[in-house]
Amino acid sequence: GQNIDQPTEMTATEGAIVQINCTYQTSGFNGLFWYQQHAGEAPTFLSYNVLDGLEEKGRFSSFLSRSKGYSYLLLKELQMKDSASYLCAVLDSNYQLIWGAGTKLIIKP
């Protein structure tokens, strides 16, 4: 079966750096997405990786290793507003999005 694994919850300190990991086993691969979802709000797009390597976008970076079935989202200079759930999703060979359960990130002052 298809599976996406990511930690359920993480805690970090304001101003610090945090890395949220995602491992996947899917039938085919056409890209990996990271979404951010604040409590009670819609998921919003953060990043898309289809080739190996690091994609940087401001304070957020996303890394992909297709051979390892692994990605991470790196958040730098954490702010209180970064407290949210972070969803990892993989586009499989049928171009269907397979979702992880999300990682709830708690930022402490």
Add this chain to the structure above:
Amino acid sequence: ETGVTQTPRHLVMGMTNKKSLKCEQHLGHNAMYWYKQSAKKPLELMFVYSLEERVENNSVPSRFSPECPNSSHLFLHLHTLQPEDSALYLCASSQRLAGSYNEQFFGPGTRLTVL
């Protein structure tokens, strides 16, 4: 209105009620989706429409009935629901159904509680 909108935002209904959820996208997209989001579980894809035609139905119980009258509107009709159907129902749209970099844009969701 911009993006994807959903109404109502909150809904409480009894098991014998009939209600409908509405989604509207203002992005000119051709594909629309219904998802169910339960606490600590992955998003569950329920229905997919492409150019107003249903292309995916992931074994969803018949008490959920979708309707897509045009490419901008999507409904989810609910009847005789069960308490375990309580969840956040999210609507999303994308420019096309398949292909790489197929970013989905989500609405804020309807928080459904079935008593």
